[in-house]
Amino acid sequence: MTNRIQNGGTEVVKAKAEAGSATLSMALAGAEFGDAILRARAGEKGVYMAAYVEQDVAGASFFATELEFGPDGEYVGNKGLPSMNDYEKAGLEKAVGELNPSVEEGKEFCA
Numbered sequence: 001m002t003n004r005i006q007n008g009g010t011e012v013v014k015a016k017a018e019a020g021s022a023t024l025s026m027a028l029a030g031a032e033f034g035d036a037i038l039r040a041r042a043g044e045k046g047v048y049m050a051a052y053v054e055q056d057v058a059g060a061s062f063f064a065t066e067l068e069f070g071p072d073g074e075y076v077g078n079k080g081l082p083s084m085n086d087y088e089k090a091g092l093e094k095a096v097g098e099l100n101p102s103v104e105e106g107k108e109f110c111a
Helices: 002-006 008-015 023-041 086-110
Strands: 047-057 060-069 075-078
Touching: 002 008, 008 023, 023 047, 023 060, 047 075, 060 086
Parallel strands: none
Antiparallel strands: 047 060, 060 075
16 A cells, blocks of 8 residues: 555556656645635635645654644644554654655755
């Protein structure tokens, strides 16, 4: 299951017989995120979406967690990481090790 999730985009491309990309998946994610922000701005309470933001999570200075959005479109709450079993914790440690160099590269690029 983990491998299928990590390679979901590749599976979409293969399912399309190499005749396309997984761009629609990204477009749907963007549309759902925008819709969530608009719902929160309209006064709906308890609107959560995962977002990649600056925060200290497991040794990474940027990470994606579920955020609650408020009436001004800003995030007002952060669920943080859920409880994890040992397999998931090992996966998180591996992911952070791969993520941190990209975060540093991004910071250098922005500077």
